[in-house]
Amino acid sequence: MPAEGRGERQGRRIPARIGRIQLLGIAQVALSPSPWTGLLFTAGLFADDWRIGVYGMLGTATSALAAAVLGADREGLTGGLEGYCGCLTAIAVVVRLGASWRTALLAVAAATVCAVVGAAAGRLLGRAGLPPLTAPFCLVAGVLAIALPTAAPAAPPVSAHGFTTLSATQLGHAFCDGIGQVFFLDKWYAGLILLAGLLVASRSAAVAAACGSALAVLTACAMGLPADRIGAGLYGYNAVLVAIALAATFLTLTPWTAGYATLAAVASVPFTAAWQAFVQPSGGSPFTWPFVVTTWLFLAAAPALDRPGISFEKAK
Known part of the structure; x- marks a missing residue:
């Protein structure tokens, strides 16, 4: 095959690979290695609120890109393991602060930090044989939740007496x-x-x-x-x-x-x-x-x- 044809095919594969990584990053929130799961998850995000869908995709892409720049493991990157914490963090930002260009920048910054925290967590927890799970997301989103309050602190929920009955x-x-x-x-x-x-x-x-x-x-x-x-x-x-x-x-x-x-x-x-x-x-x-x-x-x-x-x- 001529070099020109090979280059054209390679150029077509790059967007497909990026899309697959994006879908897997969203799917891995629930520990799933399937791009089809990621596709349906993405549909679920947009079905709930288009802003959640947009920010979830933005956070996933940002975190995966940051991890790639940091030299993350290729297998983990292509399997979506570098994107899911960024996905959740960006969604947490828009749910708490609403959609705007400022919160978009904050979501990008937070998802980037997730990649750094994820790399550190993976190295430290790997010695104990434990996966990082969503700990990087919890750390980054937790700091933001305390640092950027948007309303008066809520009172702790009050328990009912006995068994709670639901309709x-x-x-x-x-x-x-x-x-x-x-x-x-x-x-x-x-x-x-x-x-x-x-x-x-x-x-x-x-x-x-x-x-x-x-x-x-x-x-x-x-x-x-x-x-x-x-x-x-x-x-x-x-x-x-x-x-x-x-x-x-x-x-x-x-x-x-x-x-x-x-x-x-x-x-x-x-x-x-x-x-x-x-x-x-x-x-x-x-x-x-x-x-x-x-x-x-x-x-x-x-x-x-x-x-x-x-x-x-x-x-x-």
């Missing part, structure tokens, strides 16, 4: 929003689009996400937590991510590990509630810290348990 509509919204809140989405149908995105890549991941959300709703109701916050999915998204991580990503799925993941998902709910009560008076947010810390603890304990199925797959 059928509230239950449905709680289940869907528990998945959607992974990306700060608050429209129930956006959560269903995300669930469909998981399903196209992995039935196990989709089932884990659905079970994690349902378990979170039941646990939060049993704890007597506020009905409006349960219905908004604010106690569910960390459980969803924990269930995906332990039941469909890092551990070999067996009946024993399924129970182990169930325990972890349930444990993440009071952790989330406690973290919310701790940070809200200062105007902060737990973000996905409960998911990160719970998953680290359960992964660190797994090899010592010596049970069937406790063997690590490749960390993401």
Whole structure:
């Protein structure tokens, strides 16, 4: 083939590769390695709010580009592992401050810092055999939430007495929003689009996400937590991510590990509630810290348990 023809084909492949990296960066928020998942996730972001979609794509691209400039591992870069924290951070910025050219610049700067923090976290946590997960996002977004307050600090949520009762509509919204809140989405149908995105890549991941959300709703109701916050999915998204991580990503799925993941998902709910009560008076947010810390603890304990199925797959 003439050199001219090869160059033309190579030029066509570059945009396709960039698009694939972009989609994978969004998909990896939920630990998925599928560009089709990323495509449906992107559709879910825009279905909820076009600003969230735009900022999510901007943050993903910025973080991946910054990581490439820093000399990130090629496999991790092409697999989307350098973009997902930037995606979440940029969305957190627009949700908190609204869309403007100033917040766009802030989102770009924050996503760039995510790449640096992610590189450091990967090196430090790699020595312990633990993945960084969304810790870089939590660190950067947490600093911004405290440094850039936009309203008076909210009072901690007040628990109800006994079992919290929800209507059928509230239950449905709680289940869907528990998945959607992974990306700060608050429209129930956006959560269903995300669930469909998981399903196209992995039935196990989709089932884990659905079970994690349902378990979170039941646990939060049993704890007597506020009905409006349960219905908004604010106690569910960390459980969803924990269930995906332990039941469909890092551990070999067996009946024993399924129970182990169930325990972890349930444990993440009071952790989330406690973290919310701790940070809200200062105007902060737990973000996905409960998911990160719970998953680290359960992964660190797994090899010592010596049970069937406790063997690590490749960390993401």
